[in-house]
Amino acid sequence: MTTPPTALMITPDQAIDGAPAVRRVFALDPDHGPVVAAEVLATAHGVCEVRVNGAPVSTDLLTPGWTSYEWRLRYAQWDATPVLAGRAGGRAVIEAVIGSGWYAGHLGWDGSKEVHGSERAALVELRIRFADGHVQTVGTDETWTSVPTETTADDLYDGQRIDRRISAADRFAAAPMPGEGGVRIVPFDAARLAAYTSPPVRRQEEISPIRVWRSPAGALLADFGQNLVGWTRLSVRGAAGQEITLRHAEVLDAEELGTRPLRRARATDVFVLSGADDVFEPTLTFHGFRYVEVSGWSGADEDLAEALRAVVIGSDLTRTGTFRSSHPLLNRLHENIVWGMRGNFVDVPTDCPQRDERLGWTGDLAAFAETAVYLYDTEAFLADWLRDLAVEQEHADGRIPIVVPDNLKYEEIGAMAAAMGSSLVIALWNDAACWVPWAMYEAYGDPGVLGEQYASMTGHVRRVAAALSPRDLLEGGFQLGDWLDPTAPPDAPHLAKADPAVVATACVHRSVVIARDTALVLGRDDDAAEFAALATRIGGAFAEHWVRDGRIHSDAPTVYALAIAFGLVEGTDRAAAGDRLAELVAESGHVITTGFAGTPFILTALSETGHLETAYRLLLQERCPSWLYPVTMGATTMWERWDSMLPDGTINPGEMTSFNHYAFGAVGTWLHRVVAGLAPAAPGHSRVRIAPRPPETGLTSAETALDSRHGRIATGWSVEGGRLRVVATIPEGVTAEVSLPSGFAVEVGAGAHEWEESFPGVVVRSAASRPWVSTGESEG
Known part of the structure; x- marks a missing residue:
């Protein structure tokens, strides 16, 4: 691995409007033959673009991205050989244009600017290797100069002003430029430097x-x-x-x-x-x-x-998972999920990409992680983000922030922030510490992420233990709860139907179970026993205080969905809870009545308790609020609110009205695992479950494919003439547990497989009149 740069962090010593450039005119060392290789290492307080002799050294954007700058600042490593190869002597010019980025620009929703620092600065090091092995290093120091650029204003939220009357070519001439000034050294702890491991933008x-x-x-x-x-x-x-x-x-x-x-x-x-x-x-x-x-x-x-x-x-993520069905609106929904993820995975997993926010909300990712790791290879991307979560947690006395990186700790964000400060744990949001690494482990099979995040995961669940009430429940304090339940007041999205304590207790119980299982994977038997006992305490208290004959306190769809999905009800209580959930869904007219906490799990809870057709009626509903309602309104990404656009075509009057917000796209997991029928049965998909569950009406086919660590796994089904045909392709090294609706079960290995059995007829509604509907899945 390339050693970290040793250059200095520099900033212009004069006030420059917009994005300044720091530059250095230098002579190539003579008498060493031609240049055979060159590399640039670069980082910034802000974002930087580096050019040598006017040529960009990389197609990467917004370098070094956004990390928890106080403790981690990434540096990029770029091959600059093409711009210098073959040269032997002569003069050259290197520059770095510095944008405000996340460091010095606007950040958050209260108008704050320069949250992390007021000075844009860059650290750049050019290493040139000649034919005889000699290495010349040109790094930022006090000999560099600073100049204005054609970018006379820039901000991530506000945009960029570019004046082409200011010529960029002048910056790559050896002669001094008008307005050229000096630079000064910015105090900087080089121990903060970390090489990029996450894919660049x-x-x-x-x-x-x-x-x-x-x-x-x-x-x-x-x-x-x-x-x-x-x-x-x-x-x-x-x-x-x-x-x-x-x-x-x-x-x-x-x-x-x-x-x-x-x-x-x-x-x-x-x-x-x-x-x-x-x-x-x-x-x-x-x-x-x-x-x-x-x-x-x-x-x-x-x-x-x-x-x-x-x-x-x-x-720059690699697409791994696809989905297609006979239902055009469902295909467009899946495509919307993909586009929502693409737009919000810009260096950090953000909540929205358009307004004055764009923050790494932990709750959104906790809800969406299982879908994300299927659609794209996010292993390196999420591992890098989790490092920031852990370092923020470490420096906040064990508290996990609700956004990572945490800019909110520097801002006054009103009464809600003060209320959240009274709670040791904000469930679902803080649970990202456990849910995200576990989703990665299940998808990719590498326990390394569990080992790296182990202190963070166990720190969180021990904080949960400290936060429990005398009844062993997470009650008291403030919770965001089932955020954006459509029945909540528009100006108070945390006031959901589901009791926030029930939601919180269910979510942290899942984290404790994950911590237990993680300890077992890593051979930490004492910790596993500790967390198993804690899970038993919480589960027992949940059942004792909140479950009566299958009815769960607050009697809202989300509490049933979470209790079923997280194993908090068993036996007759589980069956009764499933029945009650199905009743509530039917009473609502098969429209969505859940928010961030319940929505990712409601279809699973229904299908696992024998209510598959109810789940499909909910999935295929087109009235608002539903997953397909935005599609009928022409949506091409997931919305923040179920009714971000009202049926009359007007924008929801609420303050939070994003049209690109991936959290509710967590339904993608059910599309992959139940509709198409492919789910992991062992970490990394070394074993998979092929178990499609077609509806009696509404679909005639569905298929999914996953480029796993073992190769491409694909399955699909179709119904025609009362016969169900299921096909699957399994790569070497993978075993598939096959389960068909009739009860037929078999285990198969690598190869192409096909099964057929009788099945009820399927009727499909025509959607030919909807010109915006996709005819298939975008490969993105």
């Missing part, structure tokens, strides 16, 4: 507008047909000094750009033309959007469609 694809038109108010609008995360690139020629402004939003409001859900985020880029052919790409910001309003465009409206492209960005 990169461009993923480009999308052309599907429509360009004028709104009723005369605004020039472009629709990319997909809610996405990134920016718009504009190719244009116009008069020098002409300004073109691009405003971004996810939806339209009364046929105009719908910016109210962005809150304080301006999401606006301004491009100032040079007078020649210009290409603008604002790489020091990002937006969540489907629509763009363009003002200042002097060409024909129809020409804008050729000049404008949406550039999709995200952490």
Whole structure:
């Protein structure tokens, strides 16, 4: 592994509007032959882009991303050989442009800026190896200079202003530049440096507008047909000094750009033309959007469609899991889940990518982790985020923050924050410490993540033990509970039907069980016994105080879903709880009545207690609130609220109204495991369960595939003429436990397999009139 850089952290010694560059003109060491290799190591307080002789050394974006800067600052390692190879002597120029990023820009929802620090700074080291083995090192120090750049303003929330009248080419000449000044050293503890292990953020694809038109108010609008995360690139020629402004939003409001859900985020880029052919790409910001309003465009409206492209960005993850069915709306739902994950996995797993928030909420990821690890290879991405969770926990006396990295500890966020401070444990959110590494272990089979996170996991469950009431329940204090239950008041999303203490106790019980199982995997038998006893105490108290003849205190769907899914009711109580859950779902008219805590588990609880058809009626419901309602409204990502857009096409008046929020996409796990029928039966999918459970009506086929650590595992089914046909492909090293609806069971090894049995007929509603419905799964 490359040794860490030894350069110094530097910042301009003068005030520079926008994104400054620090640069160094240097001579290649003579008499050592040509350059045969070069590498750049770089990090920043902010985000940085490094160029040598004007050429970018990497396609990575927003480097070094966002970590818990107080204790971890990643550095990138880039191959710079292509820009210097073969040169023997002469002068060269290296620069780093420094954006504000998460470090010095706006962060959070109260307008805070410079939360982590007020000075943008960069640390860059260029290592050049010559033919004779000599190595020349050029690192940031007091000999570098600072200059303004064409980016005269930048912010992740607000956008970027680029003035092409300021030439970037001048920065790569040896001559001094107008406005060039010095730099000064920023005190910096090099022990904070950590090499990148998480995939970098990169461009993923480009999308052309599907429509360009004028709104009723005369605004020039472009629709990319997909809610996405990134920016718009504009190719244009116009008069020098002409300004073109691009405003971004996810939806339209009364046929105009719908910016109210962005809150304080301006999401606006301004491009100032040079007078020649210009290409603008604002790489020091990002937006969540489907629509763009363009003002200042002097060409024909129809020409804008050729000049404008949406550039999709995200952490460079490999797609592993797919799903397809005979139901077009269900396919679009799954595609929305994928796009929601893509847009929110931008260096950290965020809650939303568009407004003044974009934080690493732990509860969202706890709910979604099992779906995430199936859809993409997130092992390195999540392991890196968990390191931040653990270091934040370590420096907060064992308390796990509700966002990671934790910017909220520096901010005043009102009465709710004060209330949360009274609780030792915020269930579900804090439970990410256990739920996320366990989901990774089940998906990828490597106990290393459990070992690395063991102190964090056990610290959390021991904090749970300390927080229990004398009744061995997690009650008292403040809980976020079944957040965003659709029956909760719009301005108080924590006031769900489900009693918050019941929800909290169920969630922490699951964490204790996971800690017990983790201890067993790692051979920590004493800890396993401790946690087993704790789980028994909590489970016993739950049953004693809150379960009566299968009825659970607060009698809300979420409490039944959690109790069933987490093994808190057994025998006749479990059966009765399943029956009551099915009754409640039917009484609601088969619409969603659960929030963040209950939604990921309600279909599992129904199907595991003999109520498969009720689960399918809930899944395939199109009335609001439901999973498919947003699809019928044209959604292309998951929504924060079930009714982020109301049936009349207006935006929900609530303050929290994101149209790209992945948490409710946790239903993807049920699609994979029950609808299509593929679930892990051992960590890493060395054993799998092939157990599709088709509905009697609504679907005629479904299929899923997973690129596991052992190879591609695929299964699918179809019903035709009263016969169910199931197929599966199993790679070497994997054993499949097959279970069909009739009760037939068999165990098979590697190869292609097929089974057939009789099955009730299936009737499918036509969706041909819905032009926005996907015809299949996006491979993303």
